[in-house]
Amino acid sequence: GENVEQHPSTLSVQEGDSAVIKCTYSDSASNYFPWYKQELGKGPQLIIDIRSNVGEKKDQRIAVTLNKTAKHFSLHITETQPEDSAVYFCAASKNTGFQKLVFGTGTRLLVSP
């Protein structure tokens, strides 16, 4: 089955710096890659997603890139702010009608003022 690895497990940056979180997946048939942000005491919330027919997607300060050949995808956050501090999860699934999401192990991002 699918396996998703996520790195780093923790990431500390200064406010205004950029942050990059990387994930690799094992199943070349996977074609949907969402990113979730989990704030303290809350459930994960979708922040951006990308499908396999696209190499990059941006939404204001966040962007996701996908390299299908290497089977990895990354989350980029620019001009980080303290409110970006949270746990971020990547996930992968394939569009078979079953559509099971397999999650990475999470990255705790801390943005210091």
Add this chain to the structure above:
Amino acid sequence: EAQVTQNPRYLITVTGKKLTVTCSQNMNHEYMSWYRQDPGLGLRQIYYSMNVEVTDKGDVPEGYKVSRKEKRNFPLILESPSPNQTSLYFCASRSQWQGLDQPQHFGDGTRLSIL
């Protein structure tokens, strides 16, 4: 407001005492799922349901049961809880549009402690 509601949010109980965690969604979603979150392991799927009366095992189903008698509700049942089921649990739902992945909406979690 579109939401997934879990109850209770926190529960401390003892080994062997049956408990049920309720999950309800108001978005008319076909697909619902339960996950557990443990440090260093991310989110692992326990059970999922594609629609009413259709349920199936996820990756870690041992010790859990579910039912889907109504579209909006998907309770998680621990018949005889054990300490290794101490975890943070999330219910999620999404629309089952044919041929296209839709984002999952998560509840705010239930923290279970089994003593």
